[in-house]
Amino acid sequence: MAIKQRSKSLKSRSHNLSDTMIQLKVLNGKEVVDARFPNFKEKTTENGGGVLKPKPIEIFQVNIGKLCNQSCAHCHVDAGPDRKEEQMSREHLERCLEIIKAVDSIHSVDITGGAPEMNEHFRWFVEECTKLGKKVMDRCNLTIIMANPKYSDLPAFFAKHKVHVISSLPYFNRSKTDRQRGDGVFEDSIKALKLLNEVGYGKPDTGLILDLVYNPEGAYLPDAQSNLETLFKRELKRKYEIDFNNLYTITNMPISRFLDWLLETGNYEAYMQKLVDAYNPETLQGLMCRNTISVSWDGYLYDCDFNQMLDLKVAVPTSRHINDFDIDALTDRDIVLNQHCYGCTAGAGSSCGGEIE
Secondary structure, eight states: OOOOOSOOOTTTTTOGGGSHHHHHHHHTTSBSBOOOOOOGGGGOOGGGTTOOOOOOOOEEEEEOBSBOSOOOTTOSSOOBTTOOSOBOOHHHHHHHHHHHHHOTTOOEEEEESSSGGGSTTHHHHHHHHHHTTOEEEEEEOSTHHHHOGGGTTHHHHHHHTTOEEEEEOSOSSHHHHHHHHOTTHHHHHHHHHHHHHHTTTTSTTSOOOEEEEEOOSSSSOOOOHHHHHHHHHHHHHHHHOOOOSEEEEOOOOSSHHHHHHHHHTTOHHHHHHHHHHTBOGGGGGGOGGGTEEEEOTTSBEESSHHHHHTTOBOSOTTOSBGGGOOHHHHHTOOOOOOGGGHHHHBTTOOBTTBOOO
8 A cells, every 4th residue: 555645854845954953953942942941961960960871882773774665744763755865885784794793792783764674785784684693673664564565575584584573553543553654554554564473473482573662643751661562462462463572662752853743733842841850860771872872874873863863973083983983982982962862761761672661
């Protein structure tokens, strides 16, 4: 089924928020709105305050490109069908493999996008990572499996290489899902989940892990992850005979297209205040920026995927690109913090693996 696009990317519309500096000015009360909130850096008390240090790098996250078959309203990547040029090259992927092989602490490779499967080197990269004995995670939007016959064998490919599939599904009904991700997304997502189940994903004793990701439709924090997981498992099984392993809840970050939506609907100030009020210092130890390094499609290094989308490169001037990768310098760096970090530290916390606490 063809997916009706929710919206074009900010970049293709020449929207002022396609400039990451404008986004940062908004978040710091210097552009568009005059709302200012407590400085996030002052909230962190570790190492004397204002400084957050990394742990050994365990997860090597690669944003392999911004091309996507969907254009979702909340997308923090600003991905879409119109982002064809921003695709990671074979050369950069080969350099990533060199790093993954050389750094012993890296046990997992987290491949994201866009729709990562649309990069022409995706399958080769997965195969090479598994040859190195690394766990591979793929952030799959599900509908890519149904988008074109050339992607129809993805479930079998994933199963062959025991790829950990992590897929977004806003809700277990059509209306909420399609409002957030586009007309037809729910129907194709259900079909794709059934195909994944058919090859063993989400089933006991197969070792094929299928996790779903939930993020709220509007300007509020997600409900408790365990409660939502129970609800999703019951309803997807009852209505569609679908099984999966875990549900991750992720807080919508006030950046990119979700930031645009917050501003357009007049929800920005209330949402930011909600994040600030829900700040939980107990989440700091489990933040994904502590054990992850994030790589952009053009090879630059970031503390996390969200920093990447704001172009906040790692605070190591001599090692900001994979071609200059220096594990010692990166291990000793200070993590770059800004106001959007409230999104990961609100309530039970939020990371690429769901709740932190």
